[in-house]
Amino acid sequence: MSIHIPRPVDPALHPLATGNYRIATPAIEAFYELVVRCLRYRIMGALIFGPSRIGKTRAIEYVRLLLARNFPKMTSYHAQCEHKPRHAEGPFFANLLEAVGDPDPNAGSNPSKRMRLALRIREAAARAGSGTVMLFCDEAQRYNENEYEWLRDVHDALDRQQIKLFTFLVGQQELLSQKTGLQVAGKTQIVARLMVEELSFYGIRNAEDVATCLDGYDRTAWPEGSAWSFTRFYVPQAFDAGYRLVSDADLLWHAFEAAHHKANLPGQLEIPMESFARVVEIVLKESELRDAPGYSPDQALWAYAVHHCGYVQSRHATGRVLVAAA
Known part of the structure; x- marks a missing residue:
């Protein structure tokens, strides 16, 4: 005989109904372990690469939720790298300013955007009570060499202010080819800062x-x-x-x-x-x-x-x- 069991909340509000939930897969668990290892050993940058539509964006969201729970004083951001026909400094910094919650990311000159980005991150780190910040760059294979250099500049600017920025470049397999290309070209400063660890993401x-x-x-x-x-x-x-x-x-x-x-x-x-x-x-x-x-x-x-x-x-x-x- 069927028995009605009253549920504690409106089913329309359930995360499964809204889609606002994340479940861990073995690959997501490996991603989280990589992030924690980088934090522990002060490895400032890593690549996470895999086929498109395999769940990397969901994985970033899940990892950030876990980090917020387990490392409440650390700040993390999720930047969605945009496809751009022209790789210019202004749009690059506007994109990062948007990711860190700047109210007017497109305002000001390029130098002022750089300064504002560092300021926003510094303010968030101070509020959280930690000098450690994590930046997840989604679809990072869209970056070119200039953008990696600008990202390295952000690291250096924050480092001078005693803030450690850990960058996780998440994207498709081309990321690995980019790393190899930078190594062949002798751009070891980019690789050593942003691309130390590697993780192949899977379904x-x-x-x-x-x-x-x-x-x-x-x-x-x-x-x-x-x-x-x-x-x-x-x-x-x-x-x-x-x-x-x-x-x-x-x-x-x-x-x-x-x-x-x-x-x-x-x-x-x-x-x-x-x-x-x-x-x-x-x-x-x-x-x-x-x-x-x-x-x-x-x-x-x-x-x-x-x-x-x-x-x-x-x-x-x-x-x-x-x-x-x-």
């Missing part, structure tokens, strides 16, 4: 990775500190009777495998976080109407969700071959 590669991510839905509570995990919020009767999403890890992996092979996609299966999250959201929202003690999503529902998550369509659209690293 969800096997059923074990799927289980790690599904476990996040089973364990993450909202409201925080409550007994309402994401899974329990949508299927409380099934959850209270023992159902967990993680038990369907093999079902979900095989559903993606079947879609991958049916569409004749090249390369090994590697699931982008965006596609994965959409599948789980579809399954939980559909299951909400079917919730009962003993309920669990069947294989047909997982296959339906994979079909509607956009994975095959996005792979066809990009023509991209995802090759898992050895």
Whole structure:
């Protein structure tokens, strides 16, 4: 017999309904560990590179949330590097000023923008009570040599004011080629400051990775500190009777495998976080109407969700071959 269990908040406000949540993948955990290692050993710059649409932007947001929780006195920023037909100093500094919350990033001359950027970062560091600041530059393969030099200038200006800026360049595989090109050209000062460590970012590669991510839905509570995990919020009767999403890890992996092979996609299966999250959201929202003690999503529902998550369509659209690293 189905029993109605009142939920603690309006379902329309749930992070799964708003999309305002992040679940860790093994690659995101490796990204966070890299950042912490750089902080510990005072390595000022690192590259994080991988195929487009594999979840790097979501990873930055998740890592920043973790940093805010675990290092509350440290300041972090997320700059979205823009595609520009002309690499000019003004737009470069305006972009960074926007990232640090300047109210009028395009105002003033180039020297005044430089000074204002340092001032904004210094003010934020003082408010937070730490001289450590982290800058995540998303789509950083769009930078050219001049922009890396300007970024190095920002480091130097802040260093003179006893503020340590750690820069994480996040982007596509071209980032690695840029590093090699700078090394060949003898631009070691850029490499030594901004590109010391490297991390190859990847999607969800096997059923074990799927289980790690599904476990996040089973364990993450909202409201925080409550007994309402994401899974329990949508299927409380099934959850209270023992159902967990993680038990369907093999079902979900095989559903993606079947879609991958049916569409004749090249390369090994590697699931982008965006596609994965959409599948789980579809399954939980559909299951909400079917919730009962003993309920669990069947294989047909997982296959339906994979079909509607956009994975095959996005792979066809990009023509991209995802090759898992050895």
